[in-house]
Amino acid sequence: MISKIEIKHINALKVKKYRNKYSEFIAEGDKIIKELIEEGLQVVNIFTINENSILQNKNIKVVSDAELSMISALTKHHGSLAVFRMQKKEMQIANDEWILLLDDIQDPGNMGTIIRTCDWFGIKKIICSDGCVDVYNPKVVQASMASIGRVQVMEADLKEIIQEYKMSVYGAILNGKNYNEQSFKEKGFILIGNEGHGINNDLETLITYRITIPKKGRAESLNAAIATALILDKLSI
Amino acid sequence: MISKIEIKHINALKVKKYRNKYSEFIAEGDKIIKELIEEGLQVVNIFTINENSILQNKNIKVVSDAELSMISALTKHHGSLAVFRMQKKEMQIANDEWILLLDDIQDPGNMGTIIRTCDWFGIKKIICSDGCVDVYNPKVVQASMASIGRVQVMEADLKEIIQEYKMSVYGAILNGKNYNEQSFKEKGFILIGNEGHGINNDLETLITYRITIPKKGRAESLNAAIATALILDKLSI
Numbered sequence: 001m002i003s004k005i006e007i008k009h010i011n012a013l014k015v016k017k018y019r020n021k022y023s024e025f026i027a028e029g030d031k032i033i034k035e036l037i038e039e040g041l042q043v044v045n046i047f048t049i050n051e052n053s054i055l056q057n058k059n060i061k062v063v064s065d066a067e068l069s070m071i072s073a074l075t076k077h078h079g080s081l082a083v084f085r086m087q088k089k090e091m092q093i094a095n096d097e098w099i100l101l102l103d104d105i106q107d108p109g110n111m112g113t114i115i116r117t118c119d120w121f122g123i124k125k126i127i128c129s130d131g132c133v134d135v136y137n138p139k140v141v142q143a144s145m146a147s148i149g150r151v152q153v154m155e156a157d158l159k160e161i162i163q164e165y166k167m168s169v170y171g172a173i174l175n176g177k178n179y180n181e182q183s184f185k186e187k188g189f190i191l192i193g194n195e196g197h198g199i200n201n202d203l204e205t206l207i208t209y210r211i212t213i214p215k216k217g218r219a220e221s222l223n224a225a226i227a228t229a230l231i232l233d234k235l236s237i
Numbered sequence: 238m239i240s241k242i243e244i245k246h247i248n249a250l251k252v253k254k255y256r257n258k259y260s261e262f263i264a265e266g267d268k269i270i271k272e273l274i275e276e277g278l279q280v281v282n283i284f285t286i287n288e289n290s291i292l293q294n295k296n297i298k299v300v301s302d303a304e305l306s307m308i309s310a311l312t313k314h315h316g317s318l319a320v321f322r323m324q325k326k327e328m329q330i331a332n333d334e335w336i337l338l339l340d341d342i343q344d345p346g347n348m349g350t351i352i353r354t355c356d357w358f359g360i361k362k363i364i365c366s367d368g369c370v371d372v373y374n375p376k377v378v379q380a381s382m383a384s385i386g387r388v389q390v391m392e393a394d395l396k397e398i399i400q401e402y403k404m405s406v407y408g409a410i411l412n413g414k415n416y417n418e419q420s421f422k423e424k425g426f427i428l429i430g431n432e433g434h435g436i437n438n439d440l441e442t443l444i445t446y447r448i449t450i451p452k453k454g455r456a457e458s459l460n461a462a463i464a465t466a467l468i469l470d471k472l473s474i
Contacts, residue, residue: 035457109346113460113462113463116456116459116460117456117459117460117463118454119454119455119456120450120452120453120454120455120456120458120459121452121453121454122453122454122455123454124454143460145456145457145458147455147456150454150455150456213357213470215357215358216357216358216359216474217355217356217357217358217359217360217361217387217474218356218357218359218384218387219353219354219356219357219382219384219387220382221357221382222353222354222357222466223350223353223354223380223462225350225460225462225463226350226354226462226463226466229459229463229466229467230466230467230470233450233467233470237453237454
């Protein structure tokens, strides 16, 4: 049994304003919930339709299928939903590491996939412009496949970050140097632009290495998460 | 003004059964519609909220915002929607070309992104297992960014295809050879598995080269579209 107050609270967490107010976010499905717990994230409570759930927690509650549907952010619920406390760690930036800068990435699926891809390639830090979709958006959390618990993400003014930490900026643009001919020996920022209009002008002028993924076919552009992955694959971590 | 019959017909095209029955599918937004027309796809009709639409067609109809919302498959319509006739070309398979085989790719966003990525890398043919999401699904069409008009896609039994055309099969699995050490000189099939469980067993036994994208971090797996892109980038077209 889930109370009306709980339903209202969890549904509020689908909105960024309330996620920030309560410092909480939701994740769905046993696999992702289990991984986030293993990463040390603090669980507020868990709702599951399974009386023999693999999830072990003192705040677990068995609910009906209809009740879970009322709080799920998915078209069809995944059998369980957990409320987690947001991790608020200060990001320390060393001057010799790869950091991904995301300029106004707006699609939650792209954002989640980018976080997951960073986790695969060992990139541990992402800085998002304030025009990016919130990383605690339920669709981002699901697409990240629990990588949100392993990759540090913060929001900041990218221009200030680039100017403060004097690392090189590798910017993905459409008419730069073939990225296969670019040396990535010197660590720094990888800058990826918005799905529709690319990197904003005020940031484009700060790019050190203008790089391009060469096109062999006819598509006008690549999906932002795909472009990110192709570039991250070139880096030595 | 749009008629009730038109609304009913277009909404039916959101379902695969009716798309196949009528041999029609929908695409939304001026940019994608324009590109598909330029690719030679046959337009059945176009609905737009813009009286000065850039789309030129004898079957164009100006509708209200509310009317377009009634037929759009998107959360928020993109200003225009077109009904296209499906292209039914026989796919000719030469014995010396790259062909992408998709085994039960189910996410429409992944499918559309894969088609778009093929178009970028010059891969012109995709063969889908019957467990794949329909490529004329509105979400696939949107994510493909009109590449659906430039890449040939057909559905077939992948096992029969591999056995009939005796090309090598490069299969993306989790514990194969580092793909950076694999030669891709010999053209053939690139085989990509389902988002959750990878390549089905009956196909896995047919793989010639078992390849893996090396992991440097901690994510359990890569998104299927990302894995596809990373492999396609290695091929010479």
